[in-house]
Amino acid sequence: MMQQLPFIYFGGMALVCALLVVISRVAIYSAMALLGMFVHVAGLFIILDAPFLAGVQLLVYAGAILVLYLFVVMLLNVHSRGTMLQRQTPWAIILSLLAVGELGYLVLTSHFYPKLPAIPHPTVPTLGNTETIGMVLYTQYLFPFEVASVVLLIALVGAIVMARGRSGVRQG
Amino acid sequence: MVPLSWYVALSAFLFITGLVGVLIRRNIVVVLLCIEIMLNAVNVNFVAFSDYLHLIDGQIFVFFVITVAAAEVAIGLGIIISLFRLKESVNMDDYNLLKL
Numbered sequence A: 001m002m003q004q005l006p007f008i009y010f011g012g013m014a015l016v017c018a019l020l021v022v023i024s025r026v027a028i029y030s031a032m033a034l035l036g037m038f039v040h041v042a043g044l045f046i047i048l049d050a051p052f053l054a055g056v057q058l059l060v061y062a063g064a065i066l067v068l069y070l071f072v073v074m075l076l077n078v079h080s081r082g083t084m085l086q087r088q089t090p091w092a093i094i095l096s097l098l099a100v101g102e103l104g105y106l107v108l109t110s111h112f113y114p115k116l117p118a119i120p121h122p123t124v125p126t127l128g129n130t131e132t133i134g135m136v137l138y139t140q141y142l143f144p145f146e147v148a149s150v151v152l153l154i155a156l157v158g159a160i161v162m163a164r165g166r167s168g169v170r171q172g
Numbered sequence B: 001m002v003p004l005s006w007y008v009a010l011s012a013f014l015f016i017t018g019l020v021g022v023l024i025r026r027n028i029v030v031v032l033l034c035i036e037i038m039l040n041a042v043n044v045n046f047v048a049f050s051d052y053l054h055l056i057d058g059q060i061f062v063f064f065v066i067t068v069a070a071a072e073v074a075i076g077l078g079i080i081i082s083l084f085r086l087k088e089s090v091n092m093d094d095y096n097l098l099k100l
Helices: A005-023 A027-047 A051-076 A090-109 A129-139 A142-164 B004-024 B028-053 B057-087
Strands: none
Touching: A005 A027, A005 B004, A005 B028, A027 A051, A027 B028, A051 A129, A051 B028, A051 B057, A090 B004, A129 A142, A129 B057, A142 B057, B004 B028, B028 B057
């Protein structure tokens, strides 16, 4: 039980924060609850022996993406404080109930302690987490890495073009 | 030792939370936030299996998922800003320009 306590804390808090994102009515509160979820998922990464990814999660998600969301929420000055379930299409309700029912079926019919065979650790002396990721990323996954850079470049150009608006086009 | 199935179950719960949020929320910014929840649920799954199998590849994939999430947020928020200029609204139901 003591070994599972960190998982229960981080997983439970991540789940609670995710629920808060969905049910809170003000967009700023949703963004703040999402910050809590990112932090607790980073804690899960640390439990799972991935400290580098935990750092990346905090830097990129909590540091960059969430700040971008907060900027936009404050920029748009949204005050739609209506009830959460205003004018739902019946399809949304049906599909949500279907998804929740599927999840409940999966949880009820699966047993949670399957006898999984333990995978032995590799015998070669491994490097640290960050060194291993760097080694594999720049050798085996070099082409996806380059594709990711192109994706980021396109996103950069696209975001500038779209957020600039029609008025700024002819000034250049 | 936490069994692998707990992580898979947690990931499923997070994913369904995000999916239901995308379906029932009408605020377009909150819908994008719920997409982030789904991406994070997938990341938890990747890292859990990477830890179980002692393979680093799952963590590399999480790296790419984070890259795609950053690109998606930049593009999505750009679209939201230009849509807000057009309609002065963040309600999804107001954006029916492409509807037949």
